[in-house]
Amino acid sequence: MTGRTVTAARTVAAKPEDIFALLTDPARHSEIDGSGMVLRARGAAQRLRLGAKFGMDMRMFGVPYRISNTVVEFEEGRCIAWRHFAGHRWRWELAPNEDGTTLVTETFDYSTTPVGRLYPLVGWPEQNRKAVEASLDRLAARFAAP
Numbered sequence: 001m002t003g004r005t006v007t008a009a010r011t012v013a014a015k016p017e018d019i020f021a022l023l024t025d026p027a028r029h030s031e032i033d034g035s036g037m038v039l040r041a042r043g044a045a046q047r048l049r050l051g052a053k054f055g056m057d058m059r060m061f062g063v064p065y066r067i068s069n070t071v072v073e074f075e076e077g078r079c080i081a082w083r084h085f086a087g088h089r090w091r092w093e094l095a096p097n098e099d100g101t102t103l104v105t106e107t108f109d110y111s112t113t114p115v116g117r118l119y120p121l122v123g124w125p126e127q128n129r130k131a132v133e134a135s136l137d138r139l140a141a142r143f144a145a146p
């Protein structure tokens with residue numbers, strides 16, 4: 001964790017384009033969510049692109065809610081990031097390795113939200129660190145050989 005970001009990386013046994021296909025499909029985000037908060041995508045199926053808006057059904061502390069996100073960074077096969085109304089960003093970077101695997105880096109960035117300075121007081125950076133690492137573990141497991 002540095003500043004107001006939480007970052008972790010993992011090598012995944014898949015090509016960047018295969019991982020990117022999962023990341024650009026909101027209906028599949030619950031497959032890799034390590035926080036346990038993502039329930040399902042809302043609205044019509046779509047492949048994400050720069051500027052795309054997508055909704056998610058979520059749950060925090062047992063309470064369901066809905067959130068809308070906007071894709072704010074997009075580089076085909078390499079990087080995607082989205083944010084919601086409060087400014088938090090979730091960013092995924094993909095770097096191919098020579099052996100056909102991919103180094104995947106996920107970052108939760110709360111530097112862009114006005115209330116981010118309060119997060120350490122309630123332990124959210126540590127919670128998010130665990131969730132980011134769990135998401136990367138789930139992603140790696142999703143592409144692991146049977």
